[in-house]
Amino acid sequence: MPELTYREAIRETLREALNNDNRVFLMGEDIGAYGGAYGVTQGLLAEFGEQRVKDSPIAESVLVGAGIGAAMGGLRPIVELMTINFSLLASDQIVNAAAKMLFMSGGQITVPLIIRTVSGGGNQLGASHSQCLEGWYAQVPGLKVVSPSTPYDACGLLRSAVAEETPVMFVEHSLLYNFRGPVPDEYYTVPIGEADVKRVGSDVTIVAHLRMVHVALQAAEELAEEGIEAEVVDLRSLRPLDTDTINESVMKTNRAVVVEEGWKTGGFGAEVVSSIMEHSFDYLDAPVARVAGQEVPMPYNRDLEQAAIPRPGDVVAAVKSLV
């Protein structure tokens, strides 16, 4: 099976969407000649031209707002916001407009809009380039929020997003772009709303999304050396949330650690814990543990930054506190 990087998987799927449907177009800042802040759209301008790959003013609200308009006007825009931190400048358009247009029109109009954006820290880019805000958007009815951790999932989820009539926040992670993984030549999709067991285990369930899936997998390898078999559940979609897969795993392992890169207070992990308490309480042998980012704006200095982001050792320690 061919291997692609996460970046290539997204690019190839964008290319496929542009080829398959002439209503699809890309819009963003630096996505043309520059090829995207993280190089995802490299080469697409040359291949598809300015009508399909539109560099637009660096103004997030109108990028999303015009995307909403174009979607209502019958096209299928894929808007790139350089990072999820900057999505706050468009948060009114995302939350008050994109998510609600179908409802506020009594079902008259859909907004088939994809907002591709980048979450997470670890690049030494400081406090307003390194946040994990996807959980905020997952709170809003009317939006779907996906967060692939592998090239396979990125391709499969993007294909599903392209077929959606509901607006989708497609959240990528800045440290995953060079991550390589298998992407089959045969067409497949990853349905939005389905979590994935990335590692099978019997002793504890570790739930994570985006880059934390890899942190959890690394922790699981360390734990295995000590005879603890962890099951790693990759959420893949935050909304709709696949509570079945989470709880089936917890009912089997009887223990759970919920990991997220973002802040703990009000973090998305709390939603996962809540689901476990609702559905698996009687199966738990220990309280559910949480591992999350430190409650601090992301520091610039490398050591300070590393201290603020969960590491495999933190997950290992959390698991050991339960077994």
Place this chain on the structure above:
Amino acid sequence: MTTTERRLRTPTHEALGLTADDLLSMYTVMRLARALAERMWLLQRGGKTPFAVTAEGHEGVQVASAWALDRGRDMVLPYYRDLGVVLAVGMSAKEVMLNALGRAADPNSGGRQLPGHWFHAELNIVSGSSPVATQIPHAAGIALASKLRGEETVTAVYFGDGATSAGDFHEGLNFAGVHRLPVVFICENNGYAISVPSSKQAAVEDLAVRAAGYGFPGVTVDGNDALAVYGATREAVERARAGEGPTFIEAKTYRLAPHTSADDDRLYRSPEEVEAWRRRDPIERLRAYLIEWDLLDKRKDEAIGATVVEEVEEAVRLAEASPEPEPESALQHVFYEKG
């Protein structure tokens, strides 16, 4: 005006390509908007609706500008005050009242959205959320879509003067300028953003000057002169349709009623000021023009008034008799579902 004078002059409406029937229809729609607004206040004061937002004083801008569009083909993004716009585009009095009462049959949203947030796909009326100016980027996007699809559709987007202080106004106009989109931006400048006067909203006298910064024309018109508004809008629509890009129209007008039922306008403006503007009522002005050119007389005017009142009362009666949405439908239309 004497008969000789009349013979020597070309009436403004004819110069603009409007027939007498056009003008009388516009006048009737303006009166319908006024009558509906007055009835909405009664419904709200009487506890039948929780909220009212009306258009008294804005009818000239609203109806005349919408008249310049290819109604049914062009896209219209009204804001919450645009009762006159949606009537001109084809929404019925009954549909307006179904909206005010939030009934299941309301074509705008089936009782899901606040009244005045007009949405009627069949009539190409697209509206949005409540924060001001946020519909402006949508208009740019809709125009982008029509341009990319090679259609000759024009998109008209409406907003108040307060919206020109918001970021989305700048972002939307800049985007439309850069991509040379077929949009007409229509600002109904009534001098107040709810209670905050123009002097505290903008450091320029005419908001239209801002268009220069976006690379397209801006014009200021007397918003209470329906014919002037029609002329300016028609020109802008023609420019847009010819691929020459956007125009910003600032129509200066005045809101004769409070901002909404949640407002008390006595706190920020004097009765004398309101009275002075009442004497410049756009409906009275068009009526005077029609009489001047013998297109209307007292009897005909009274007949129009009676028809309008009848239409409004019929609309209220039908809307009140129309069923409320089923509580079981409360969760519909959050996510798209096939079928």
